[in-house]
Amino acid sequence: MACGNAHIGKPAPDFHATAVVEGAFREVKLSDYRGKYVVLFFYPLDFTFVCPTEIIAFSEHAEDFRKLGCEVLGVSVDSQFTHLAWINTPRKEGGLGPLNIPLLADVTRSLSHDYGVLKEDEGIAYRGLFIIDGKGVLRQITVNDLPVGRSVDEALRLVQAFQYTDEHGEGEQTRSHVFTHGDTLSPSVILLSRHSLPALAPVWDGCGGPKEESAQGLVCRKYLVWWGSSLIQGVGGRGGGR
Structure with a gap:
């Protein structure tokens, strides 16, 4: 561009x-x-x-x-x-x-x-x-x-x-205010602001992998959710929130 x-x-x-x-x-x-x-x-x-x-x-x-x-x-x-x-x-x-x-x-x-x-x-x-x-x-x-x-x-x-x-590295891609089940990200990363949290419930409840809730966000094996001013590291089963 x-x-x-x-x-x-x-x-x-x-x-x-x-x-x-x-x-x-x-x-x-x-x-x-x-x-x-x-x-x-x-x-x-x-x-x-x-x-x-x-x-x-x-x-x-x-x-x-x-x-x-x-x-x-x-x-x-x-x-x-x-x-x-x-x-x-x-x-x-x-x-x-x-x-x-x-x-x-x-x-x-x-x-x-x-x-x-x-x-x-x-x-x-x-x-x-x-x-x-x-x-x-x-x-x-x-x-x-x-x-x-x-x-x-x-x-x-x-x-x-x-x-x-x-x-x-470029393998770690990010999205903002996008809610998707697609496999276009590796690992899948969803970035949401606080006002988007109600939309998270279906995916959070349906996440089949290990889940962790912290003050910074919600993490499951497939999804990373970001709120506040920093990204949570360790997604795709490689760790929890920072």
């Missing part, structure tokens, strides 16, 4: 941009983050209505990403001066207030173009989100139309899932 010059499984397009970092201007490059995961998200414009909710949500969860060795970077076609003005505007007045993540300026639209999110007729960016691993390889692409924002929780889940497969 590709989006502009961004191809999954290939090195992510490099960039060099001026960013607002902790209230000051700083030059940043993708290579600055080598060895860390990066969540790079694009939004249309500063001083709009949906954008601040997303940016503030990512900012408020910045430490959650950092605990995973991941940095979050926001990008729009606005200048660094406009970014700073928006940050310096109180939230009750439609501003962002102080942020825990950098905002990158893309006045030339080159970054938006390279990542394939530039809406040419308006000169603004679609709501793209890209996950780049510690080797600089692009692992995930999401692009939303302008009215719909992104989920911070989903971005966190994806980073965790990619890191899990990095550690355990």
Whole structure:
């Protein structure tokens, strides 16, 4: 899959941009983050209505990403001066207030173009989100139309899932919010959030293998159920919850 010059499984397009970092201007490059995961998200414009909710949500969860060795970077076609003005505007007045993540300026639209999110007729960016691993390889692409924002929780889940497969190999695949009896995973892994637990009962009751219940999830020989912020290791009869 590709989006502009961004191809999954290939090195992510490099960039060099001026960013607002902790209230000051700083030059940043993708290579600055080598060895860390990066969540790079694009939004249309500063001083709009949906954008601040997303940016503030990512900012408020910045430490959650950092605990995973991941940095979050926001990008729009606005200048660094406009970014700073928006940050310096109180939230009750439609501003962002102080942020825990950098905002990158893309006045030339080159970054938006390279990542394939530039809406040419308006000169603004679609709501793209890209996950780049510690080797600089692009692992995930999401692009939303302008009215719909992104989920911070989903971005966190994806980073965790990619890191899990990095550690355990491609044979350990994951699913989220999917409930299936299929054999497409080896071993079968089902990832559910807490609100999905009622749907678990039939499979849990019908599991023919050893079962274990822990504070982190429910494990049987064929199924792994995840809730909370971490995966349970040891599935397919190779162990219980962590």
